[in-house]
Amino acid sequence: MAKTLAEINEKIKKGKAVVVTAEEIIDLVDEKGIKKAAQEVDVVTSATFGPMCSSGIYLSIGHSKPKIKLGGGKTYLNEVPVYTGFAAVDIYLGATALPDDDPRNRVHPGEFRYGGGHVIEDLVAGKDVKLVATAYGTDCYPRRSLETWINLKDVNEAVLFNPRNAYQNYNVAVNLSPKVIYTYMGILQPNLGNANYCSAGQLSPLLNDPYYKTIGVGTRILLGGGVGYVVWQGTQHNPTAPRTEKGVPRSAAGTIAVLGDLKQMSPEWLKGTTMTGYGVTLSVGIGVPIPILNEEMLLYTTVKDEEILAQIVDYSEAYPKGKSGSLGEISYAQLKSGKIAVQGKEVPTGSLSSYAKARKIASLLKDWIKKGEFLLTEPVELLPSAESGMTFKPLKERPIK
């Protein structure tokens, strides 16, 4: 007996929707069976919290007297450069931006203590942020410099717009070399000293809708603690990644581009992040509701950590050199146990993605929906499917002579 989204939303408005998290659904289905559970359950909430580098905000700060044209000039927020290729007072700040004089990796490993992600967290936390700008001046925008404090509550638009978030699965990173390495997957100890993974596994949004049947353009989500939307596929969306029989990708596959009102968000779910020796980024909390329209959708949400496999990749040589192939496959259940076996060695594991926070977000979204404060939306366009043939291509380098 299939349900429609409209029916589910009616139940939500009446406070009668049956909502469980992507973890709770596993035991519920074990207990009641797919058929009964599919009839009873209306929404399953999925979530994730982890570093997501392709993130940033755009701000529209309002006009000064006399007016200034930030576009084409140089602007800094707390000494972090922002992108000024838009109109007069519209700027974009990326999560990985660094102050001009940050030493980066000149003395390796660099500390990367402050950058775009931290400015975003400061803004969301309600702190005043220093804006310093120089401009080339025009007849209509004659002003050439501006130094002012700005605050999130005073600006016009403040929008979190992330070109790539919520990866559907990812690698497990190890270091085969005899020297410690500093990567976006954390500090990797030599000779398989540790193994780092980055996924919420069975709670993860796209792993609960592996063929993108309900997640698409216009899907309403919980983003950074506020309401947001999926607006496009994320960059590097790779629906044709190899999958298990149940459709679970065995390596990094789909991604989503998301957008939301920064003023509704909270520093609890948007955190400036430092990866020593690598750079600065932003950790983002996302919750995606999955409407249980039929048994098929329910089946996908029962995915367990032991059924989700990831590829073990050497980040000392294979990854930087773009060598394909992996050192083996491992399940998230094994990864979360704290120890895995790689090349006959017992390797302790760590995660960059916080499962504890993902649980909290899934629970928060569940509460909002149950209280009737969050209605689900039907996507206007689904994400490119496995049938689309879309792949994540490498750069076709054509040197300029």
Added chain:
Amino acid sequence: MLKKRLVLTFPQTVVEEPITYRLIKDYDLVVNILRARISREEEGRLIMEISGEKEALDKGLNYLKKIGVAIQPLAKDVRWLEDRCTHCTVCVPLCPTEAIVVDREKMEISFDKDRCIVCGACIPACPYKAVEILF
């Protein structure tokens, strides 16, 4: 048998005193040096684990105080900033003494100060700067 983890700070005047030798020989204590920073111009700092019978330990520590060594239990030098921690767990495999452990049911970190030897491995690893070591 008692075991204590202590941070010993000693001024320039005491830097040349062989305190480790004295603790072992004169007070029959087992001494394990976990970390040391000593130079002639600065104040010296030693992190050590000292074990022995209660009476011997008391006498040994009195000797240190008498010669001008400041003693502080190790726990005070390490701080886990719980409100900054996101419980991601990336620090867990790096801790050599399992002072940082994760409850695998809750997937939440906890920090056992008594096991920490202030090696500092967790500090550059924490993406949220949730561990502080004052050494």
